[in-house]
Amino acid sequence: MIFLDPADVALHPSPPVPQEHEGRRFSALVVSADREFAKTLATTLAIEGVEFEQARSSEGAWRALSGRVFSLIVADLDLGTPLMGLLAFLGKTRPDTSVIALANEGRRTMAVHALRLGALSYALKPVLPEEFTLLIAQARRQGLLARRLETLRLEQLALRADLEAQEDELCSRALEIAIPLSNLLEARGIESAGHLQRIGLYAADLGCELGWPTGSLEELRLAAELHDLGKICLSQELLDKSGSLTLGDLQQMQTHAELGATLFGTADIPFLKLARDIALSHHERWDGKGYPRRLEGEEIPLSARIVAVVDVYDALLHPRSYRPSMVEEEALAFMASERGAAFDPTVFDAFMDVLPLLQDVRRLHIENAA
Numbered sequence: 001m002i003f004l005d006p007a008d009v010a011l012h013p014s015p016p017v018p019q020e021h022e023g024r025r026f027s028a029l030v031v032s033a034d035r036e037f038a039k040t041l042a043t044t045l046a047i048e049g050v051e052f053e054q055a056r057s058s059e060g061a062w063r064a065l066s067g068r069v070f071s072l073i074v075a076d077l078d079l080g081t082p083l084m085g086l087l088a089f090l091g092k093t094r095p096d097t098s099v100i101a102l103a104n105e106g107r108r109t110m111a112v113h114a115l116r117l118g119a120l121s122y123a124l125k126p127v128l129p130e131e132f133t134l135l136i137a138q139a140r141r142q143g144l145l146a147r148r149l150e151t152l153r154l155e156q157l158a159l160r161a162d163l164e165a166q167e168d169e170l171c172s173r174a175l176e177i178a179i180p181l182s183n184l185l186e187a188r189g190i191e192s193a194g195h196l197q198r199i200g201l202y203a204a205d206l207g208c209e210l211g212w213p214t215g216s217l218e219e220l221r222l223a224a225e226l227h228d229l230g231k232i233c234l235s236q237e238l239l240d241k242s243g244s245l246t247l248g249d250l251q252q253m254q255t256h257a258e259l260g261a262t263l264f265g266t267a268d269i270p271f272l273k274l275a276r277d278i279a280l281s282h283h284e285r286w287d288g289k290g291y292p293r294r295l296e297g298e299e300i301p302l303s304a305r306i307v308a309v310v311d312v313y314d315a316l317l318h319p320r321s322y323r324p325s326m327v328e329e330e331a332l333a334f335m336a337s338e339r340g341a342a343f344d345p346t347v348f349d350a351f352m353d354v355l356p357l358l359q360d361v362r363r364l365h366i367e368n369a370a
Contacts, residue, residue, distance in 0.1 A: 032076035091118025230260025
């Protein structure tokens with residue numbers, strides 16, 4: 001047994017012991033084959049009010065750890081290399097279990113390696129009772145800190161899940177609004193019958209071909225349908241005008257991109273952001289000569305590059321008040337001439353790959369309208 005000199009205790013008082021984690025007492029596992037040394041450590045642990053067990057080998061330590069969780073592992077490195085695997089396991093799987101490595105002078109290198117594996121600290125044998133008391137207090141603080149960090153991590157995960165649930169709810173409400181808005185555009189005669197629905201379906205097919213996340217294709221479809229939402233802010237006289245538009249008319253018409261983006265607000269909700277990007281940028285050109293911001297290349301959101309291609313495709317195949325429709329071969333030839341100019345080459349090539357799907361969509365819409 002070790003006797004503490006009262007003067008030493010007075011001169012080197014133990015650090016204040018933190019309050020233990022609720023429902024869990026501080027416990028230790030002493031792993032050492034040295035009976036006398038283990039007895040010495042046990043005495044100090046008992047004085048400090050620490051529950052403890054002893055394992056005399058690495059195998060015994062593994063068995064003890066399979067049955068309970070310890071707050072502290074005191075590892076006597078005289079057991080050699082097999083003990084290092086245990087320390088590596090603890091470092092990766094038991095963040096709230098502190099490890100104190102104890103070693104003879106000849107095993108200092110192994111003690112440093114134990115630190116690399118996650119040990120809290122090490123001490124050279126023989127260890128003074130006062131020194132071991134300080135190490136226990138440090139381990140207690142470390143364990144409490146680890147548990148508090150874990151609690152914060154779990155709270156953060158719960159908060160994130162709650163925010164995601166709220167975001168999903170807001171997104172669902174935004175999606176519910178999308179369909180009435182699309183109907184409003186057609187009711188005002190802003191777009192030809194079926195144009196918006198076709199644009200949405202075309203965009204979803206093309207997005208799928210380009211690797212758009214499967215779970216977000218429906219959002220892409222609805223957002224694409226609303227690409228011209230800003231036109232509801234324009235005068236009916238301008239929208240109904242037949243024949244060629246004047247320069248002033250064109251300038252006013254072009255404001256619909258920014259107006260549409262404004263209507264979707266600034267909320268950081270995925271669907272609204274997607275719809276905002278499409279509304280604002282679907283008239284940008286790959287060569288930087290589009291409007292309203294003259295974006296170039298990949299500065300243009302992919303969603304807008306997708307809608308830019310399918311919007312032109314559908315528009316060319318249907319008459320407008322100021323021009324007749326084109327036959328498909330003529331429209332495709334014109335679009336091919338704009339590959340790398342108006343259209344992203346990669347997006348245009350993918351468009352050509354899925355063209356049979358788009359033709360089926362168009363044919364189905366024509367049949368339903370008949």
